[in-house]
Amino acid sequence: MITVSSVSHSYDDTSLVLDDVDLTLPRGALTALIGPNGAGKSTLLSAMARLLSPDQGAVRVDDLDVLRAKPDVVARKLAVLRQDNHLTARLTVVDLVRFGRFPYSKGHLDAEDHEIVERSLDYLQLGEFRDRHLDELSGGQRQRAFIAMVLAQDTDYVLLDEPLNNLDLRHAAAMMQLLRQAATELRKTVVVVLHDINFAAAYADHIVAMKGGAVMATGSPAELMRTEVLRPIFDLDIEVHEIGGRRVCLYWHPEPATLEAPARDDIHAESSSG
Ligand SMILES: Nc1ncnc2c1ncn2[C@@H]1O[C@H](COP(=O)(O)OP(=O)(O)OP(=O)(O)O)[C@@H](O)[C@H]1O
Ligand SMILES: [Mg+2]
Numbered sequence: 001m002i003t004v005s006s007v008s009h010s011y012d013d014t015s016l017v018l019d020d021v022d023l024t025l026p027r028g029a030l031t032a033l034i035g036p037n038g039a040g041k042s043t044l045l046s047a048m049a050r051l052l053s054p055d056q057g058a059v060r061v062d063d064l065d066v067l068r069a070k071p072d073v074v075a076r077k078l079a080v081l082r083q084d085n086h087l088t089a090r091l092t093v094v095d096l097v098r099f100g101r102f103p104y105s106k107g108h109l110d111a112e113d114h115e116i117v118e119r120s121l122d123y124l125q126l127g128e129f130r131d132r133h134l135d136e137l138s139g140g141q142r143q144r145a146f147i148a149m150v151l152a153q154d155t156d157y158v159l160l161d162e163p164l165n166n167l168d169l170r171h172a173a174a175m176m177q178l179l180r181q182a183a184t185e186l187r188k189t190v191v192v193v194l195h196d197i198n199f200a201a202a203y204a205d206h207i208v209a210m211k212g213g214a215v216m217a218t219g220s221p222a223e224l225m226r227t228e229v230l231r232p233i234f235d236l237d238i239e240v241h242e243i244g245g246r247r248v249c250l251y252w253h254p255e256p257a258t259l260e261a262p263a264r265d266d267i268h269a270e271s272s273s274g
Contacts, residue, residue, distance in 0.1 A: 100152025
């Protein structure tokens, strides 16, 4: 179980990006973290994984005090995929995946480490790319290589920030299926940041919706997949339909022109009417 207690954080000392967040994430389940851009999802995930030390609060994973524990102890307990992976070194796919074994092997991989690396490459269907450099891959292939590295860490807890980025439909569905199996069959606790709420509803046991640095709603897909719950979170009219026993959201913005600067006449009309 992951327990987040009274976690607050600000990057610039003026505005709170996490505002006193309390959250409990069940063990052996797949939890989807959803919410609009800037909601604080990545910041919260980073705090859970100790990539960031929040100004205030505590994070526990089972009985481990994540913010105080030694880095290698944390790395054997949980693995994390960041939203943006920047690498300066020119690595091959298999070299990257071997990094996942570092918390155990410290660079000297034994037979078991190699076996786990091979299994992770297989899971992500990366066999044919194993000796390619990362900068010679497509965006989706590279994303899969980073996820293979995270899986090679073989931890009970797996935190993934937008793992579906750059994946095509088939690989995105396969990724969600893989995470589902990791929770159901291997009893791993998986926390995944997703923008696709239909994927969240179809595969997750539990959904956490954030906005403005706060948790707005938590519950099962059936509890969260409701127009009145989703509308204030995304500021969007979201229709929820039931197809084959599953809730599916349809959404579109009624006024596409609002992404552009308003026309001069509109500014004039608005300021004179207000
Ligand atoms: N390193 C940083 N320095 C300053 N502000 C930051 C930094 N990282 C994030 N922020 C700000 O903190 C807020 C929360 O950002 P965060 O990355 O956690 O959002 P998010 O929910 O993951 O959004 P997205 O869906 O766009 O990834 C945003 O307003 C963002 O501009
Ligand atoms: Mg993010």
